[in-house]
Amino acid sequence: MGTIRFREVVKTYPGKQPVVALDRVNLDIGEGEFVALLGPSGCGKSTLLNLIAGFEEMTSGALSFNGGTVDSPGPERAVVFQEAALLPWLTVEQNIAFGPSVQKRPRAEYEPKIRELLRLVGLERFAHSLPSQLSGGMRQRVGIARALVMDPKALLMDEPFGALDAQTRMSMQQLLLDVWQSLGTTVLFVTHDIDEAILLADRICIMSARPGRITREITVDLPRPRSVDQLTDPAFIRHKAAIMAEMREAQKEHA
């Protein structure tokens, strides 16, 4: 189970000039669904994700995960950060083991799993390297392995590939597609890259800024399993054209 539900959620950052980051947001994400959150910088994408992650508290509204309230971060809602946010003094293996070890799970149970995950993300040879010895793409793969080792019910990803070069980015997108297609976890994926949103998601929620709202929801009905080769398919291009038109439309309405 991994359902996410926002009802009229408002988030205001207090201060001299309070910022209304989210204004009455409604969003339903079903079990095993892959939803991309697409929007310009500053529209509140991270805020939305941080609310469901339990990092921030909403100002008003109702927010639930699997029908229960969200009041703190937890391993059933694993987060993948933009800059990976690995602990620099721990090796790759120790970073991945951090979750199971603070949860006091038996080592015999998680060690084989870590080996398996290292293979899945192609980092077996780097198990004992420090994060600083890895490239950005490799660090992000550790970030994904660190999330997956906890068997999360939902994966919350905040522009996880935003800082990577185009080529590495594509290989990471393919990796994520492969992993998700075999696991079927619920995913909330923040991005401002239209191609990335179409390639990965079942559904794209388009956000606009000031106030931050979800203005459009678009279902992507490209067949699965998908791969990065589809980026140039006519069907893909058609989707992209439609989404860009929708985004222009949304922008006009909110201008």
Place this chain on the structure above:
Amino acid sequence: MNDAPARALDAAPVPAAPKVKSRGLFPAGRTGAAMRAALLPVLVIAAWQLAGSGGSLAGGVLPTPDRVWDAWVVWAFGPQGMGLNPYSGTWLSNVLFSSMRVAQGFVLAMAIGIPAGVLIGWSRAVSGTVDPTIQLLRPIPITAWLPFSIAVFGIQDMGAIFLIALGGFYPIVVNATHGARDVDRNWIRAAEMMGASRFDVLRRVVLPAALPAIFTGLRIGLGIAWTAVIVSEMVAVKSGLGYVLWDAYYVGRMDVVIADMLSIGAMGLLSDRLIVTVEHWALRWRRLQSASR
């Protein structure tokens, strides 16, 4: 998945060093660097010797380097218990007296300063309760605590150890506080989302993240600890390098005074190197990091 590991050499291309070119006076490499470093001390000692042999140094009060050396040799290796020279053969025991006091006081400073600083930086409640008091007491120089310390502990070791611990405590606690306060927010969030309790976060994220700042505090604190031991031995204890320093001055043994000063400097340097060695070991991950950035 074709991204290669970022290696130090790829990340920061260094211009190739010219092969065997000397830089100015000195040959390239380690020998040259050592010669360069030794130049100034050698010149100062030579000038001091020359000026002194004319008898003109501060009206003949300051001894020349060779006499300082002779005094140190007697102080270090001379026979003990000869009435004429009370210092003869006592160098090592005095060095040990001072070092033991520094070690005891400094361990105390660390044992209180590190946990206190990390807790203050980590918890707003602890910070609000403890920090104002520390900030209030901190401007009182340790020298101003001398009469207090003598009154409370008398002329004995505890007084010196109290001053050393107090002097070392402030920089340790202040730096540990900063280190624990400036932890990358995403490290803490990542740990929490992986199921870490508040205590796990403290022990497994905040403490290691604060270590670089803690070591900075330790090095500053150690310098102050040596200041404190000398001051308190001059006034409040009857042994150690500080006691000999003041005593030798009173009986006009400036050769011993200078040998003593240099001994204090050497011990300070040695103990600092000790901390740097531990720091290098404890922060291995950080050296790799700076090499690849």
